[in-house]
Amino acid sequence: MAGGDLKLARPYATLAGTLDKALLEGLTKMGFEYMTPVQQKVLTELPTLSSDCLVQAKTGTGKTAAFLLPTIQNLLQGNIPPRGKVGILVLCPTRELALQIAKECDQITACLPRKMECHTAFGGTARASNLKKFLGGSPTILVATPGRLDDILGEKEVRDRFDSIKTVVLDEADRMLDQGFAPQINSILKRIPPKSDGWQGMCFSATLPDRVNDVVKCVLFPGYTSLSTIDPNEAPTVANVPQFSITVPSIKQTFAALYVLIQSEHKQNPKDFKAVVFGTTANGVGLLYDLFQNLLPQFKTFELHSRLSQTSRTKTTNQFKDAASGILFASDVVGRGMDFPNVGLVIQLGLPSSTEQYIHRVGRTARAGKDGRAVMVLFENEAFFVNVNKTLPIKPYPAEIISDLTQYNPTIEQGFMGVDEEAKAKAYQAFLGYNKTYLKKLRLDAKGLVQLANQYAEAMGCPEPPLIEKRTVGKMGLKGVPGLRIGSRREEAS
Numbered sequence: 001m002a003g004g005d006l007k008l009a010r011p012y013a014t015l016a017g018t019l020d021k022a023l024l025e026g027l028t029k030m031g032f033e034y035m036t037p038v039q040q041k042v043l044t045e046l047p048t049l050s051s052d053c054l055v056q057a058k059t060g061t062g063k064t065a066a067f068l069l070p071t072i073q074n075l076l077q078g079n080i081p082p083r084g085k086v087g088i089l090v091l092c093p094t095r096e097l098a099l100q101i102a103k104e105c106d107q108i109t110a111c112l113p114r115k116m117e118c119h120t121a122f123g124g125t126a127r128a129s130n131l132k133k134f135l136g137g138s139p140t141i142l143v144a145t146p147g148r149l150d151d152i153l154g155e156k157e158v159r160d161r162f163d164s165i166k167t168v169v170l171d172e173a174d175r176m177l178d179q180g181f182a183p184q185i186n187s188i189l190k191r192i193p194p195k196s197d198g199w200q201g202m203c204f205s206a207t208l209p210d211r212v213n214d215v216v217k218c219v220l221f222p223g224y225t226s227l228s229t230i231d232p233n234e235a236p237t238v239a240n241v242p243q244f245s246i247t248v249p250s251i252k253q254t255f256a257a258l259y260v261l262i263q264s265e266h267k268q269n270p271k272d273f274k275a276v277v278f279g280t281t282a283n284g285v286g287l288l289y290d291l292f293q294n295l296l297p298q299f300k301t302f303e304l305h306s307r308l309s310q311t312s313r314t315k316t317t318n319q320f321k322d323a324a325s326g327i328l329f330a331s332d333v334v335g336r337g338m339d340f341p342n343v344g345l346v347i348q349l350g351l352p353s354s355t356e357q358y359i360h361r362v363g364r365t366a367r368a369g370k371d372g373r374a375v376m377v378l379f380e381n382e383a384f385f386v387n388v389n390k391t392l393p394i395k396p397y398p399a400e401i402i403s404d405l406t407q408y409n410p411t412i413e414q415g416f417m418g419v420d421e422e423a424k425a426k427a428y429q430a431f432l433g434y435n436k437t438y439l440k441k442l443r444l445d446a447k448g449l450v451q452l453a454n455q456y457a458e459a460m461g462c463p464e465p466p467l468i469e470k471r472t473v474g475k476m477g478l479k480g481v482p483g484l485r486i487g488s489r490r491e492e493a494s
């Protein structure tokens, strides 16, 4: 049962008067017998099922059903839009999350006598065929990422489909802002009927920093209901996740630390060992995957980041959802909202982009009331993260695993020998680009950053720092910084 205490939980059966019989039947089939706290709050404390609301609840506590159930029920109460029109629009930050939400929606509506279609719209898929399916079907519910929806709303035919809209949900609203989706969201809101037409607005997240207020104001009328299952004095990480950090003296040792950490964690919990390792950039994650495939052949490994095709992202997402064990190397494309059942360990290597992002990544474990652990691996300059986030319950990692990491240098070197030079060069460049944004916090200047990146390259076994195109150096604002090797890798390779 998700998020908590069985004794306090109310069974869904007690909502027989509120929720349609067919929805309750769907929930039973899904194994949702009791409401999670956030589901109970939304379903019993909202003034009406169509009231505006801002809802905050911890990761993995069932927020998806908490917005799907009231909004679908509202449609069933005489608000079903005409065929072909969208009644519920859910906006979320990633393609993976859109697919996951749509799947849960299909399960919830599975027992309705009349099929309620849930469509998705996100980038990375063929626009034309996506559009054809949308226009040819009856998309009563649409789950979309802001970019693709904004794009297809350019077509009048698509805009017309929204004239009976009843609800707009923003899932992970703060993440969408951080990803720079605010212009698209505003543009979407300008092209669907105005808020004054009376559609319901809902915003859901585990973290709701003040900066979301601007977007919140666009979808919620003043006087909206605020619901939270989080005590304002506690950190919004799941309380039953022990959280640790390991600080290594140099960037070079982060690989060895990760190598030892994974094995030590596996030894403690050998049964169904399922872990997610977050890295900071897509190419950095690709590199970790390449390396650890060589270093830890005994584990089934997976990779998920934005440099992979949408087809392979979807395939890997499903494989890792279904896997009983294994290690997923991931970037923040799955940092939020993704539900990979039974992940028992989350490792973060390097700085998370924000405190909220840290919290959401930790939230990939201990979902639906299960246990989980979280460990971050930082090198000296990154260790400030723990000190400036005193509300997070992060403790030093208990086992003495960093005392002699140098003994693993030959193993790591060996592992890197099997990694493609181009993968290393891409990771090197991504490392520069990512950490450039955090210079002040890392207490580095541009020269120090390049030195650090060169140590990273050395750790990867590069005889010299990889070449970087002049144009890229300019874009990163690192022109003239000593230590960089400028040139084209393509020429060198040929």
Ligand code: ADP
Residues within 6 Å of the ligand: 001, 002, 031, 032, 033, 034, 035, 036, 039, 057, 058, 059, 060, 061, 062, 063, 064, 065, 337, 338, 339, 341, 367, 368
């Ligand atoms: P959140 O959005 O809060 O992070 P999700 O909606 O993704 O959480 O749900 C987390 C997990 O809990 C999912 O696997 C979901 O199927 C499960 N879950 C949600 N509600 C219930 C419930 N009432 N009973 C049992 N499992 C549930």
Ligand code: MG
Residues within 6 Å of the ligand: 063, 064, 171, 337
């Ligand atoms: Mg969610």
